[in-house]
Amino acid sequence: MVLTTEITEMLDIKHPIVAAPMGPFYTTKLTVAVSEAGGLGVLSHINLDNTVSTTEVIESMKYVVEHTDKPFGLNIRTASLQPDAIKLCRQVPRFILNNPRIKEQCNYIITSAGSPKMLFNKYYETLKNSTNLKHFHVIPSLDLAKKVVKDGVDGIVATGHEGGGHKSYDNTSTLILLQQIRKELPEVPVIASGGYATGEGLASALAMGAGAISMGTRLIASNECEFHDNYKNLVKSSTIADTKLVTGVFGPARVWRNKYADNHTTVVNKAEKRAEETSMDVIVQGVKKLEKAYRGNVDDGIVLLGQSCGLVNNVESVSNIINTIVDDAEECLKNAYNMIKVNQVLLENI
Ligand SMILES: Cc1cc2nc3c(=O)[nH]c(=O)nc-3n(C[C@H](O)[C@H](O)[C@H](O)COP(=O)(O)O)c2cc1C
8 A cells, every 4th residue: 555645746755754844953864865765855944053054955955966866845944033034035946946956856845933925036936837846834723824825835734732843832732733724724735743753643644634744853863864863862762751842942842851941941921032032142042052952962952852752762764764654554544444344343233
């Protein structure tokens, strides 16, 4: 059985698994590995070492097409406080337009943390009209989903609060969000994100109408991921109770419990946090703490991590991870179907 869905067809991939963007870190080799394994690899919005993200993203795209001929995507965080977002929204589509190979392979842009409309400029429009590029936006709530669909995105990534990384102030789980979306926006292509790491998770997302899952935490614990081994090992040794929601760099964030997490309580006052966020210094210091963790200091840094770490107990190759999840999902769907039939027979015999 092959799990073909609206999303696998739209993105021209074999398996309904998309890599979640994990900026400000490099996920370039991870992107290659996920695309090669039949999922969709996604480049992150990179902001480490005070590097210029446009250069880094462009170099990463070049690297990807040198190492795979499969489709891939990229993320732009369009938050108003993201200093390079407008530049990326203009320069990346312009660069892709002038590079035939990248133009052919890069078929997915996922915007997040701000408005999808920041991407709408003449370079993007030209690119969109001349390729199969799809534009998805990350939404943590039904209201935002309705808004971005009106804005004209091709699909949404529905992400709940159990996932790793920065979260919205809406404390909605992926399970609730997906049900809301399927009821109110049944025609919209959806990728489910936040809490997925197993075949059971994939099977449940598909059963609820999502066309694919997107995973961050599970893919950190892979051989090909660029994160430090200390970060990867945390994923395999942690339990579900080892993460919590704290005040992150841009509002609430789900992180691994360490010194940083203990000293930063859960966000309670949105207005206060918003005021603090206007300080660039807070953001620069925050990114330094994220980078600390990425480079291996998981005791002092900010370790973005999702509850799904409690479902992972090994670090292995991306192809093993993806193949296992797909095989298990197929088994799970078959078992569920058979169980329903068995129950029907029982009912009929009563
Ligand atoms: C280390 C890390 C970094 C992240 N950075 C970003 C980012 O730059 N942009 C974004 O849209 N989401 C980011 N996220 C959120 C993920 O894209 C995704 O929503 C989340 O990982 C899904 O939940 P999971 O971790 O349970 O798979 C990040 C998550 C993690 C764990």
